[in-house]
Amino acid sequence: MSDIKLEIKDLHKFFDIPGKRLHILKGINLTVKKGEIVAILGPSGSGKSTLLHILGTLIRPTEGNVYIENTDVFSLCDEELSALRNKKIGFIFQFHYLLPEFTALENVMIPMMIQNDAKRHPERSEGSQNNAVKLLENVGLAERLSHNVNELSGGEQQRVAIARALSCNPELLLADEPTGNLDKETANSVKDILWNLVRQENKTLIIVTHNEDLAKSSDRIVHLIDGKIY
Numbered sequence: 001m002s003d004i005k006l007e008i009k010d011l012h013k014f015f016d017i018p019g020k021r022l023h024i025l026k027g028i029n030l031t032v033k034k035g036e037i038v039a040i041l042g043p044s045g046s047g048k049s050t051l052l053h054i055l056g057t058l059i060r061p062t063e064g065n066v067y068i069e070n071t072d073v074f075s076l077c078d079e080e081l082s083a084l085r086n087k088k089i090g091f092i093f094q095f096h097y098l099l100p101e102f103t104a105l106e107n108v109m110i111p112m113m114i115q116n117d118a119k120r121h122p123e124r125s126e127g128s129q130n131n132a133v134k135l136l137e138n139v140g141l142a143e144r145l146s147h148n149v150n151e152l153s154g155g156e157q158q159r160v161a162i163a164r165a166l167s168c169n170p171e172l173l174l175a176d177e178p179t180g181n182l183d184k185e186t187a188n189s190v191k192d193i194l195w196n197l198v199r200q201e202n203k204t205l206i207i208v209t210h211n212e213d214l215a216k217s218s219d220r221i222v223h224l225i226d227g228k229i230y
């Protein structure tokens with residue numbers, strides 16, 4: 001098997017707004033190997049989130065190709081694309097987008113229950129629950145399983161978001177400023193947790209960050225400036 005996880009070839013993204021066409025990504029080429037942690041740095045507005053959303057198959061590029069393990073992902077139809085996304089990709093955002101009225105455990109279980117079609121197969125819920133407990137233990141939240149997420153601190157919420165991102169055991173993790181809202185110390189502990197999980201299971205991580213410690217601990221730093229990678 002090839003050790004290349006992700007390949008981006010001559011990627012362009014335009015956004016059409018009234019009276020104007022914005023050229024946001026201007027020919028991005030990047031190859032990321034399995035197990036690699038790549039940090040993307042760049043000024044605000046340079047297209048980092050747009051790039052991450054394309055890599056996560058949430059939006060389509062205007063031109064160019066993204067290969068995930070040799071699959072030309074944007075040649076897939078929307079349904080195939082969602083299936084690939086659910087199976088292979090985990091997201092961690094700056095704003096965690098957890099469901100505030102649900103417990104930490106439920107937030108981590110829900111993606112697995114959807115993937116396992118728990119509505120039709122309720123017997124599978126137990127497996128999802130056991131997995132969710134393990135994932136939350138791994139991020140140091142064994143004592144917080146039944147807290148509603150709005151009763152958790154910012155760092156704890158982001159650890160729940162990490163556990164949720166890992167819930168369907170994705171090989172590729174995409175993180176968009178995951179410590180952007182955290183103080184330095186909390187950011188560091190979230191980083192350590194994320195790095196350990198990624199290293200232990202040889203996952204691939206692409207992380208957009210302004211945090212120098214995170215960037216320095218990555219295997220590689222790339223700069224996105226004015227829509228191009230340097």
Ligand code: ADP
Pocket residue numbers: 015016017022024042043044045046047048049050051
């Ligand atoms: P970054 O994450 O580096 O701060 P973004 O990728 O969020 O930058 O945005 C890059 C540029 O693209 C910004 O100027 C933003 O306003 C613009 N942009 C992002 N999404 C859209 C959209 N859906 N429609 C129009 N413009 C957009």
Ligand code: MG
Pocket residue numbers: 048049050176
């Ligand atoms: Mg952004």
